[in-house]
Amino acid sequence: MGATGWGFKKSLWVFHLNAGACNNCDIEVLDCLTPRFDVERFGIKLVGSVKHADVLLVSGSVPRKVVPDVIETWEQAPKPCAVVALGSCGCTGGIFKDGNNFAGPIDKHIPVHAYIPGCPPRPEAIIGGIVKLIGTL
């Protein structure tokens, strides 16, 4: 590792995967990029293609229809790649845990490295979760 490991900690490119979320978490993710929070200070930026990603930020309760897509996205991401489960739905299933379509939570299908609960989590909580994730890398 060495130099590349240092680079990995300093430059996390995030691919945002919405697996059946209600868009609340997604709005909070965009909040992190605004001038008030500015996660680019830590080298974090959102990328459009999963091939560029270091972190898969998965939000949502994972309905049955989405499961193959979530697994395929995880397989396409170049390793090493961390997965963060965002929001109550992503962590546990939240209020949808007894739903007919519910097939989650996320860690049932792909390995998860960090959980950020909240409905939706505040931008401070998201940044705090990412900092804890960097500490474990």
Place this chain on the structure above:
Amino acid sequence: MASTLSMILYFIVFPGLVFTAVVGLLTTWVDRKVSALVQWRVGPPWYQPFADVLKLLGKEIVIPEGAKRTGFLVAPLAGLAAVALVSTMLWLANMRGAGFVGDLIGVIYLLTIPSLGMIIGASASGNPLSSIGASREMKLILAYELPFVIAIFTAVTKVSPMTLKLDGILEYQAMNGVLLGNLSCIIAFVVAILCAQAKLTYPPFDIPEAETELMDGTHMEYSGAALAVVKVTQAMMLFTLPVFFITIFWGGLQLTGWGILYTIVKYVIIVTIIVLIKNTNPRVRIDQAVRFFWGPVTILAIVGMILAVLGL
């Protein structure tokens, strides 16, 4: 033997690959920092581009299903080699002692190779969004190459006796003052900056890699070290194009004493203009871009050329 060795050193280490890559990456930091300041953010620390590249070197390279493996991986390397070669030629022409006369046609030709490499790589990746990006990049090259060449040849016309050697242009400017003092060359310089914006695929001409519609378009499928090569090539282009404009229009690089400071100031001014244009303009459509380059910009370039022929 010794000269071959020094040529290889020139290409790999000092004005070539390593030097250009390091300064180019620092320039991309300036770009990101200035963009952040324009948006009232703090922006990344100075080592950010290096961390990005080191991280990408340590990651897996995913070859998509249905991609042509060789073309996909070799195309970005061709771009990298071409831009390193251009940088070497420009710097050797500026360092008079090296006894090297650069050829302008070669520079213009080599500056197109990174874009062509991106087209080949994107077409080989087998991704529909990448191929849309490749087709847009092709149209963009057709659009900006005409005014770009006219702008460069305005400078050639202005130099007497007319010469295609970088050395001759620099010598003329050393004797008669910088070419940017003439009206025709100011027009040509403006045209060249606009074309540089398209060559770097920066907004408003980031149509081939439109983040919001094509998800990075031409380099969507690249990952790991291949993506690092793509990023470094872009950074090197951001370094090489201003150096090229300084050489052609603005008296070249002075590499002794206080001249170094003057050179850095000239370089930073051009980079800042490019970054400010990038930050204050939205993306245009590809048809608008082609119409813009073949219409107003080409007419402006031709006016500059006519003025140069008339001796202004």
